[in-house]
Amino acid sequence: MKAAVVFITAIGIAGGLQVGLVFAVMPSYDKGENRPIAAFGILSSVLLSLALFPQYYEIYKHREVVGISIPFIFIDMMGGVFSDLSLIFKEKFDVIAGVAYSLVIALDAVVLLLALILNPRARRARRRAAISNPQLDNVATPSVPSRRPSLIQGG
Incomplete structure (x- = not known):
């Protein structure tokens, strides 16, 4: 329910901002600027x-x-x-x-x-x-966590 409220609020704000900006730009656009x-x-x-x-x-x-x-x-x-x-x-x-x-x-x-x-x-x-260092048999990459326990991770 919270996600739906946040989503609808964000959509409303974005839509309102877009409508407001269109009306703000329209006079100068109509003048050819x-x-x-x-x-x-x-x-x-x-x-x-x-x-x-x-x-x-x-x-x-x-x-x-x-x-x-x-x-x-x-x-x-x-x-x-x-x-x-x-x-x-x-x-x-x-x-x-x-x-x-x-x-x-x-x-x-x-x-x-x-x-x-x-x-x-x-x-x-x-x-x-x-x-x-053979004791560290599984040195994980920064983006992929290790699936096997190692000494570094305390496992």
């Missing part, structure tokens, strides 16, 4: 860029890409590529949309590149740690 719409496009690019920073922090903290689906990131990046390609075939190139789509491509590509570089390094380091 595109500044408010451009501002929303720029804001979306900024928020899009900020969305992956928590993941970048996790990558920095763990020194490997954990807690994110590599296939999802690849598909997301391809969405940016095809969206950028769609802009090429328009009569007039939308620079703000192009920047937003290109940011998706660049930020996702960095995550994929870091996964290709850091994940094998982390696996080798765990393997070396397990070989050098």
Whole structure:
């Protein structure tokens, strides 16, 4: 019941905000001004860029890409590529949309590149740690908890 109330409240707030913003932007749009719409496009690019920073922090903290689906990131990046390609075939190139789509491509590509570089390094380091200390027969990855008891986990 709590979840339903929170969901309906969130939907109501989001819908009200959207309706309010449409009415706030409409007068300037009717006058032929595109500044408010451009501002929303720029804001979306900024928020899009900020969305992956928590993941970048996790990558920095763990020194490997954990807690994110590599296939999802690849598909997301391809969405940016095809969206950028769609802009090429328009009569007039939308620079703000192009920047937003290109940011998706660049930020996702960095995550994929870091996964290709850091994940094998982390696996080798765990393997070396397990070989050098046989008592630690199961060194868990940061994202996947160990299923077998080990000395580290007190089991």
